Amino acid sequence: MLGIRLxxxxxxxxxxxxxxxxxxxxxxxGDPVEVARQYYLDGADEIVFLDITATHEGRNTTIDLxxxxxxxxxxxxxxxxxxxxxEDIRNLLNAGADxxxxxxxxxxxxxxxxxxxDKFGIQCIVIAVxxxxxxxxxxxxxxxxxRIDTGIDAxxxxxxxVELGAGEILLTSMDKDGTKxxxxxELLRAVSSSVEIPVIASGGAGKIEHFSKACESGASAxxxxxxxxxxxxxxxxxxxxxxxKGIFVRIIS
Amino acid sequence: xxxxxxxIIDYGFGNIKSVINALxxxxxxxxVVDSPLRISNFGGTILPxxxxxxxxxxxxxxxxxxxxxxxxxxxxxxxxxICLGFQLFFTKGYENGNHEGLxxxxxxxxxxxxxxxxxxxxxxxxxxxxxxxxxCAKKMFFSIDDKESFYFVHSYYVIPENSLCVSSTCEYGxxxxxxxxxxxxxxxxxxxxxxxxxxxxxxxxxVNEVSK
Numbered sequence: 001m002l003g004i005r006l007x008x009x010x011x012x013x014x015x016x017x018x019x020x021x022x023x024x025x026x027x028x029x030g031d032p033v034e035v036a037r038q039y040y041l042d043g044a045d046e047i048v049f050l051d052i053t054a055t056h057e058g059r060n061t062t063i064d065l066x067x068x069x070x071x072x073x074x075x076x077x078x079x080x081x082x083x084x085x086x087e088d089i090r091n092l093l094n095a096g097a098d099x100x101x102x103x104x105x106x107x108x109x110x111x112x113x114x115x116x117x118d119k120f121g122i123q124c125i126v127i128a129v130x131x132x133x134x135x136x137x138x139x140x141x142x143x144x145x146x147r148i149d150t151g152i153d154a155x156x157x158x159x160x161x162v163e164l165g166a167g168e169i170l171l172t173s174m175d176k177d178g179t180k181x182x183x184x185x186e187l188l189r190a191v192s193s194s195v196e197i198p199v200i201a202s203g204g205a206g207k208i209e210h211f212s213k214a215c216e217s218g219a220s221a222x223x224x225x226x227x228x229x230x231x232x233x234x235x236x237x238x239x240x241x242x243x244x245k246g247i248f249v250r251i252i253s
Numbered sequence: 254x255x256x257x258x259x260x261i262i263d264y265g266f267g268n269i270k271s272v273i274n275a276l277x278x279x280x281x282x283x284x285v286v287d288s289p290l291r292i293s294n295f296g297g298t299i300l301p302x303x304x305x306x307x308x309x310x311x312x313x314x315x316x317x318x319x320x321x322x323x324x325x326x327x328x329x330x331x332x333x334x335i336c337l338g339f340q341l342f343f344t345k346g347y348e349n350g351n352h353e354g355l356x357x358x359x360x361x362x363x364x365x366x367x368x369x370x371x372x373x374x375x376x377x378x379x380x381x382x383x384x385x386x387x388x389c390a391k392k393m394f395f396s397i398d399d400k401e402s403f404y405f406v407h408s409y410y411v412i413p414e415n416s417l418c419v420s421s422t423c424e425y426g427x428x429x430x431x432x433x434x435x436x437x438x439x440x441x442x443x444x445x446x447x448x449x450x451x452x453x454x455x456x457x458x459x460v461n462e463v464s465k
Binding site for chain 1: 266268277303370371374375379380381398402404405406407424425450453
């Protein structure tokens, strides 16, 4: 039986994890390599490394960090943030990333999705969709860290990226992100029921119950950042809870 | 102890970095090989790969890897195919028409097709496998429990003609062959290099088998 994936997300800037200073057993709480390794040992099913550095120097640090993480973490590693060209993608894959996540650059130039998936396969192309509700049953795609409304319908955009060659959609609700009120289940259902590929739910987790609701609303995987960073919940707690609800998850022994 | 050398065939289809890292972790030395002439120097070889069947199969033929791989396997040395590399072991693939594989194992590669919209394609994530009770299966899955989960990402699955080669099965809409262990051929649809400690255990079982 296919398990629901629990994905731990690291927001990294200038080589440091920006959330997450509460890890207890780490030598350096902000070192992405150590944090990723700890999540791996804790039973995370995947790691997402989100580079929120804007500068060019920062990008070289990212390549270096991805190399180091890939040497010590033996679960899928997705890298996102600031990826603009097929060359960027190649460099990250060569460094050891298994998937790359595209957001603004895919909206600006949808052809990059097609080029990248033709070249590297759909399994490594994750399209991040940041969606915000604009009216009943309508969500628009936002870019540049949620600052710009593209006017594009998130459901239509999701279908379009599937045609272009996306392998997964990472769906973040801008309305719910940071609220801890739970995932946007309507948005999740709307997107998930419109596409054949897996949808990863992101934004809004606060309580353990929110996880099972997301699974029941069509999420194939759940992305978690701050809840795990601050140890409000552990990966093990969430997995045991899902298991108790009859949802299949991978439990490490 | 001397680190055993394992060849990884680099034919331009997929990320080989993860396999290299995992082999290093298993105390083996990974040697990237991009010329068919060189694989005969190794006792163990991995054929990785992700992506589409036909361009990979065509490319292997164009580069002369198909003959080199057949000679290598006929010499009794161990070959491990992962994901697309595993699918290429078989006779035929049906991705964008009919395409010939390496035909090391008689069988076909078909696409998942489901009516149930909850069954997403590709099949991505951790799925548990049922390990066959056979001597061959026990080599690959030595010291791994039945129903352990491994990481999959694929839209196509293999159908071997003879089920004797199957060392594990997995369920996703239907029961499919998730690995074979057939004489000196090892193959898995899942990615051992991305399947945590249990996946690393399979790779170290492979390395141990090669060093025997």
